Amino acid sequence: MTLIVDAHEDIAWNVMCYGRDYTQSAQATRARDPEETVAGTGSATLGLPEWLAGKVAVIFSTVFTMPARSPIRDNLSQTYTTPEEAFTIGMRQIDIYRRLAGEDKRFRLITERPDLDAVLDTWKEGQAEQQIGLVLLMENGDPIRKPQEVERWYDEGVRLIGPAWMASRYCGGTGEPGPLTDEGVRLLKHMQELNMILDTTHMAEQAFFQAIDRYGGSIIASHSNPRAYVDGDRHLSDEMIRTLVRRDGVIGIVPFNSFLVKDWSRRRGDPKDAATISHVVRAIDRVCQIAGDALHAGLGTDLDGGFGAESTPAGIDTVADLQKVADGLREAGYTSSDIEAVMSGNWLRVLRQSLPN
């Protein structure tokens, strides 16, 4: 089995909104979750035993904030209307990660390269206990009250920033098209001074191209699928993929049925098995075909990120099943080194470029 790096999981958000305890198994969480949680965000797919079983060694763990105008209405008490509120909710999530890593040695926050190497060392043969490394990724820049406050978040451990979810004060976002704002331009400047990673997922197309032109640091799309299979501004056009590849970026593919096959909807009762591992492989392969190599695709699962096991492809019940994607790539003719690149190596390359020594 190859190691896995997952470029997107909303761990703290789920702790905050649903009281999930990720030291427990996904199965235990399912048994505990009230019916309305399962009806809303879906059956849990994440948990420490499953991360360990699936060899998910490193997770880009989000500091995610939701504006009150979001169409998702089941977490109203956790949404914000002002930058100050967004700041508070974001900091609460930093605390959640700190507590997780502080209370359980099997989790470790990764803020510099030696942390990353230490986590990876625990996965080498003969090690008694493995560690899950958490790299903090801010999804939606609104908790950053002013562009120069990026430094404060960096000191708190944030190493990647996606300025948008819906539109933010920094740029247009999913469902809310628009450019990079003046504040957004300044945000990028401060991020670049700290050699942070820019996550372009959720950025509106106009803002995306402006940001790519301006940003000199590492650029990724942590959880974005090709628009070729599912239309809409949440996904990447071939031109956007090509642009990311040209900047040596990496794109994390999401094993979420409605991002893999056209017109899939849980609410309408569409079946889990309408998508399979082969659709995940198809999305990865499109990125690889455009790039001409396997150096720009990865996984950014977003598991438990507003969808659960009902909405993942057949064969993926929990995060432990991600290893089946490696099997699917093998069946599709990918070499071992290409598979390793997609499952972990490409994200590790980006992290090594960006993390301080």
Ligand SMILES: [Zn+2]
């Ligand atoms: Zn997202």
